[in-house]
Amino acid sequence: MPRARSTRLSLAIVTALACLPVHAEVPADAAPAAPAPFDFQQVVVTSARPVSALTFETDPRLPRQPVPASDGADYLKTIPGFTAIRNGGTNGDPVLRGMFGSRLNLLSNDGAMPGACPSRMDNPMSYVSPETYDSLVVVKGPQTVLWGPGASAGTVRFSRDREQFDEPTVKLAGSLLGGSFGRNDQVLDATFGAQPGYARISANRSDSDDYRDGNGNAVASEWNKWNADLALGWTPDADTVLEATAGVGDGEARYAGRGMDGSQFKRDSYGLRLEKKNLPGALDSIEANVFYNRADHVMDNYSLRRPNPDGAMPMPMASNVERATTGGRAAATWLGDSVDVTAGVDAQDSRHRRRSGHGRNTYQLQPWTVDARFRNLGVFAEGTWRAEAGKRVIAGLRADRARATDERTTPGKMGRPNPTAGSSRTETLSAGFIRFERDLVDQPVTWYAGLGHTERMPDYWELFSPDMGPVGTANAFAGVATEKTTQLDVGVQYRRKTWDAWVSAYAGRVDDFILFRYGGAGMMGPMSSVSNVDARIHGGELGVEYRPSAQWTLGGTLAHSWGKNRDAGTALPQMPPLEARLSLGWDDSQWSFGALVRAVASQDRIALAQGSVVGQDLGPSAGFATFAVNGGYRFNSLAQLTVGVDNVFDRTYSEHLNLAGNADFGYPADPVRINEPGRTAWVKLNLKY
Template sequence: MKKQFPSLAAQSAVPGFSTSAPGFTPCALACACLLAGPALAAEDETVLRETVVTAVHDSSPAQVVADPRQPRQPVPASDAADYLKSIPGFSAIRSGGSNSDPVFRGQFGSRLPLLTDGSLLLGACPSRMDSPSSYISPQSFDELTVVKGPQTVIWGPGASAGVVRFSHERPDFSESGLHFDASLLGGSAGRNDQSANLQVGNAGYYLRLSANHSHGQDYRDGAGRSVPSGWDKWNTDLALGLTPDADTLIELTAGAGDGWARYGGRGMDGAKFRRDSWGLRLERKNLSPWLAKIEAQIYSNRVDHVMDNYSLREFKPGGGMNMPMASNVWRNTSGARLAATMNLAAQAQLVAGLDALYSPHEKRMGSPMGQSYLDKPWQRDAKSSNLGLFGELSWQTAERTRWVGGLRLDQPRAWRYPEPAMGGGMGGMHGAGMGPMVAEADNQRSRKALPSGFVRWEQQLAQPGASAYAGLGHVQRFPDYWELISPGNSAADKGNAFAWLQPEKTTQIDLGLNWKSQDWQLWTSAYAGWIRDYILFDYQGGSRVRNVNARTAGLELGGHYRLSPAWTTQATLAYGWGRNTSDGRALPQMPPLEARLGLEYESGPWAAGGLWRMVASQKRHAAGQGNVVGRDLGASAGFGLLSVHASYRVNQRFKLAAGVDNLFDKTYAEHLNLAGNAGFGFPAGQRINEPGRTLWLRADIKY
């Protein structure tokens, strides 16, 4: 019998977990307190009209805007990547029930930065077990914005695939009041989620408190086989805003979170995902006729992550580990941003400023059979920084024509620290007992100025509600921690990736059309990219990384049509293509063609709908190549899934929704996947199957 993950009572024996320490209990108590009060208050004018989301459409040229608090189908896991999958063009590298890594148009990692209220959070695991998306709970935010392609320069460096921003809106408290929303969800495989958001304030200040908790047990695939995939997570965030007048905002934020997760596709599980964050933001509008806004921000996001092969699974020797081991990694990402919005003329506006980033990384390792990692000193292995200058101009040249362009210059730097050769082990002091001496210059990488820029034409067409855009963008992205350090960090090896890996240079054309009327909307976006020095991972005969040249292309299209006052149909399609021109083969980790068809019904308090997701087989692959997380495992089979849902609005503030995902209990696996781990009895190279039939019930409260 396979060992299940610990019960709540047993978790107190796992390093980093305690049902009485800060973690699960504070969040559960916060959710309970937030749910208890406003749920009993008198009804007001707020009406819950949101339906279950099955596909998110383009909302404006080159970007998508969505409400991450709306319920969606399939029911999401606890990470941001799974919510992003409802947007055409997005997929995820799956490894079980939680902590997927988002992929957009086949691009991954630092090519697609994820920001929360303008701040960047980076994971610490050398294999991205704790991807940045694993620390983000979408339901805690008011708005999700996705910029497609290299079509902005104001949100940090290296965004060649796009930019994802989760953000909070400034609450309106012109009169004293209280805003509240919460949700409870239960489902198959022990799934239970609680989420609550409370805002209270007046014209001079506001207080925002959000808390959420998510738990799931090992699920079963369509064939009834148990997949190691359980997780438990909590997050709590607090913001205090001062609004002395309508044009001024000073906001102080603080937050924390933690959790654990089992992985059927890895040799270790995640025993700890501790996050501690704080930030300060200032905003001042309408300073003069030409100075529209000044923004200033500082922040710090610290993660403390533990991986081990014994606390959430039965230890079995293998994968180069002959005894129980735990690895503890730590990373702090601190940043600052200053931007000014200037009205240069009646129809021209410039956003200009600078941003800075500093991120050290440390680690330690131990075994419960010897010296625990908790007794080892921290060893720094890497550090990175970046200083960027940016300017982005919007110019309305005619009544229906707008030009947008931007330029960015970045000065990145990276450091690595040699590991002790003797005497110190993994937990040795910095540089103690080093082997062959290496010149300090060989442990530093920097560039004086990496340029990025774009220009985009936007046109409102003669037909009302129709628009088009065309953009050309170029991004030079400095290699990140996983590309420079993770493949091989021996300071004595001057021939490794750290010494010679080149920045990635992407040039891409983006095109789009949007037609909209009262009863229907159609949209399409397409792209073609040329990438010089694309950073590719090879896994044949060990792990190594190198530069190649590549080409990419693809499209997303979709639309919806109102058949009658009660019935609406919708459809989306996404396809991505990539070729490694240096090796003359397919670019790895490209998702297959995917289409979604949806039908929605809404009348009075009732709503219902269905989603048919169709994924084609993927025959274009590059076996043994990929990225730091996953690699191509060969061709994959196509599949089709049908999911259904229904909801009932009990009153103006309370709504119930229920659904069944994978209605026909299909056995299937996503193309972007991890190979099953032999420690769980999976054959080598076997993909991790997705959940079978999943039932869920959700309650939403809004006040």
């Protein structure tokens, strides 16, 4: 088996590199090497804490437990409040506080990559390899207007640094990972810089076989994916950067919970960015970027599985969808004695097209058909007023003009003429927030309270994927209203030398919440309809970290989300259950050890057969707890070896937010959630020069 040989080779490389006599190169009289240049505040990331009010920031290159992430959604789960709609081994869809889809503004290098699949098989985070980025920043709630429209649940930004070099410099970083079920990853990040500029190449490959659950049953989940990105920067002086970027990628993934697999995840990305800072006068900096991202995605039922003669698709079938998105943003920042302001404009244009065919690869002979177009133009301003020492008021306003055009002739599974073919709808959207932050005098305490409002245009999946719209309307495109969220966020942070603690809570009202309902049977599966309801949401997260000595760290987090359909008086669907994490770590700057307990409560507040374009409530779910351990060794400032075991006791369990197993893989007709991996071991070598 080529994949098995590749896995053994990767493990052999990891072992060989780990055993190199790296200390032999250091002279006996030399000073001890500093700890590795990675940010070792957590040797293995099990949870993140806020760096400021509602803002979480972490280094996605750090080893993570459970087994290091293969996509952006997987890494986001280390931040309290995040979970994902699971559908197998990779490409889960991120969920924050029970909110999903374009309620989360998901950006990579400040560009949008919305994906093309009508059921979000290739959601934006499936095109993100976390280890090829330098930082992950999350802002929870409608508490910023700087990064695009919507974002009622939060904003997620995976970013790469842009550096200045005074002399010729070579920087190399990379990692090798091997693990159970054929897991086999390689990452390389190489930069050459000098005073005129720099060149940086980031590349990765990730591969895995089907995993087995705690009962030893195989779960269709294999994947293979790769990415490569190039950045060329010109730095004529210390305050100016002009950067051009280009990237490509592809992959395939098998899904136990879908009727088709992803046999192609082709990505093309291009960008241009200008930054100028330390300008004279009140205007401190300007930045501008433009981007082009194209997702070319193929789904079929024959590349990674055999067509099921008794299923909904008994013969080979394939669907090819493509979405090309062009956009840009320009912003300027003014700094004053007590007031700082950032203001600017952003725009985005997106075209979606598709083709399909019956038979193997016959889709390639079919012409493309454009079915949807989206445009958005927005203006924004956000500022901070330092009223007096320890007191800050942060506020922002945003206005957007959004337009969607329906190019379909026969929408959905019905095959009837489209009553809105060629029609466009245009909406003017508003958003804003105000937040007060206070640092208590002579106390290591900061508290905040913020009120935010945002109006969100229905996205592609809400306008074009449902089979039916609200009762009495022609279809979803004509009938689904914009979604309006008003939310209060409050919280407290406490920081001392040995203690960190934080609490964040929220309560919101969502008018015209966009809700999917499923029922009946169509040619390709259950029929879906979408409508607007009014909803209430509330919940929160808390965390604590105790450092009794320089070596020991104990921590814990708790996350809770609650939602109600006010119109029906029932639960809002797809709400994650109460989740707690307890972690223990020991680190003496050379050796490290850690343990993680993850406990998830049962969930019986459900709305059966309701949810989103990806997932629906399948019924109550049972609670579970898992235990994981990790250990590490720093050879010197250049190399770190980490090993881990997840689900140590080989528990059989499934997540509440999940897809039902597909009949093609032997799952019964009654919905059955897909089980998570059983005991999983992994070893990872991080290198940096």
